[in-house]
Amino acid sequence: MIWDWGYTFEILPVLAKASIVTIEATLLGFVLAAVLGLVFAILRMSDNPYIGIPTAGIVEFIRSTPLLIQIFFIYFVFPEFGVTLNALTAGVIALGLHYGTYCSEVYRAGIEGVPRGQWEAATALNLSPYDTFKDIIIPQAIPPVVPALGNYLVALFKETPLLSAIAVLELMQTAKILGSQTFRYTEPITLVGLFFLVMSLVSAAAIRALERHLDRRYAR
Amino acid sequence: MQLRPIVFTAIVCFAAGLWVASFAGFREFLPGLLNGTVVTVQITLGGAALAVVAALVAAMGKMYGVGPLRWIAVAYIETFRGTSALVQLFWLFFVLPHFGVSLDPVPVAILALGLNVGAYGAEVVRGAVNAVPRGQWEATVALNMSRVLALRRIILPQAFVAMIPPWGNLFIELMKATSLVALISVSDLTFRARQMNDITFRTIEIFTIVLVIYLAISIIITVAMRTLERYAARGQGRGRRA
Numbered sequence: 001m002i003w004d005w006g007y008t009f010e011i012l013p014v015l016a017k018a019s020i021v022t023i024e025a026t027l028l029g030f031v032l033a034a035v036l037g038l039v040f041a042i043l044r045m046s047d048n049p050y051i052g053i054p055t056a057g058i059v060e061f062i063r064s065t066p067l068l069i070q071i072f073f074i075y076f077v078f079p080e081f082g083v084t085l086n087a088l089t090a091g092v093i094a095l096g097l098h099y100g101t102y103c104s105e106v107y108r109a110g111i112e113g114v115p116r117g118q119w120e121a122a123t124a125l126n127l128s129p130y131d132t133f134k135d136i137i138i139p140q141a142i143p144p145v146v147p148a149l150g151n152y153l154v155a156l157f158k159e160t161p162l163l164s165a166i167a168v169l170e171l172m173q174t175a176k177i178l179g180s181q182t183f184r185y186t187e188p189i190t191l192v193g194l195f196f197l198v199m200s201l202v203s204a205a206a207i208r209a210l211e212r213h214l215d216r217r218y219a220r
Numbered sequence: 221m222q223l224r225p226i227v228f229t230a231i232v233c234f235a236a237g238l239w240v241a242s243f244a245g246f247r248e249f250l251p252g253l254l255n256g257t258v259v260t261v262q263i264t265l266g267g268a269a270l271a272v273v274a275a276l277v278a279a280m281g282k283m284y285g286v287g288p289l290r291w292i293a294v295a296y297i298e299t300f301r302g303t304s305a306l307v308q309l310f311w312l313f314f315v316l317p318h319f320g321v322s323l324d325p326v327p328v329a330i331l332a333l334g335l336n337v338g339a340y341g342a343e344v345v346r347g348a349v350n351a352v353p354r355g356q357w358e359a360t361v362a363l364n365m366s367r368v369l370a371l372r373r374i375i376l377p378q379a380f381v382a383m384i385p386p387w388g389n390l391f392i393e394l395m396k397a398t399s400l401v402a403l404i405s406v407s408d409l410t411f412r413a414r415q416m417n418d419i420t421f422r423t424i425e426i427f428t429i430v431l432v433i434y435l436a437i438s439i440i441i442t443v444a445m446r447t448l449e450r451y452a453a454r455g456q457g458r459g460r461r462a
Binding site: 002053054056057060061064065066067068069070072073076077080158159160161162164165172175176179185186189190192193196197200201204 | 226228229232298299301302303304305306307308310311314315318319392395396397398399400402403410413414417423424427428430431434435438439
């Protein structure tokens, strides 16, 4: 018998508990990514080449190197500089940083989509750069890109199993431990796969609904 | 990637290389890392080849397949896009043997990553084929071409040009995803990095070099795809130059 239902129901509560850690890491990571992304986007658009180009370089560097190495880097290298982080924190920072660079491109598209007249009006009204961004540009730039950000939320969610590499007790790590205890990998790993599949399909549907809602509201 | 950040990062890489070369004893770990790089490149190339084939087949299945063929293509695309690459890798590595299919880690790695990226690629192919103007299809009908001939001679060559930039991004994603294969004990660059770190404890140097090597591969992919794009766009009446 390849599939054992008794065993399946036995491990289901354990996996359900572990999924909470996965969701925690996803949400914390995404909050970090959303904030960092905006910071990267604004710095990259800076007129000062000493800010704009290095920021662009850093963003491209983080985007072109694997997340797993970045997780290892933060977990293993930071302690050498005196910053010791626990596994979950290191993982969340790595996820947030990596996806922050993806989000920054999304924000940049949003900001560039704001009509030039809005910038000129802000100049005409003598608003400071800070007020221009806070009150004029950001409120118009972000709503249209929310679905794109949502896609990255799903992508980030699907990357959380990488945290198992630094022994965060999330879904994948728990499934691996269950597998190594009983030598039955079929059920735990298949259940983890199904969990991700269901969550992704549900969130994809949610993003489509959100997109329709935004389309109506902003009459695009 | 735009050009200026590439130049900037290349300069930073070069500086990092000089910095690394100034370490005494980097010869202890550098050969190991280079061996790992070779494995990483092999898996990237193998995965890329499989991904392109899988994407073309799945996209054709989804668009023109009949009944069950179409369902299989859709199920494949949704399953591989909807679950994590790591979960797929572990599934193929740990679960397939229970069904009597035992593969070595490297073929599993190529299979998992190729199929994963292929599922994303299928949507790229579909988008590019749909973007070919309708008139082109109508013209093939007017010329009494069969559907296969029309796809092969008229539609796909035009779609191909539009596909190249998104495929470049996918290949970089694939290259980044190859780091996961270290977790099923393939001795790629990431695996070697951890191994060398356990032996020499030169944590900062090793992980910095590894990041720079991955960056270098991704820059090579970007430049190669740019070149390919220029060649493919020739004679298509697109792009800046003929």
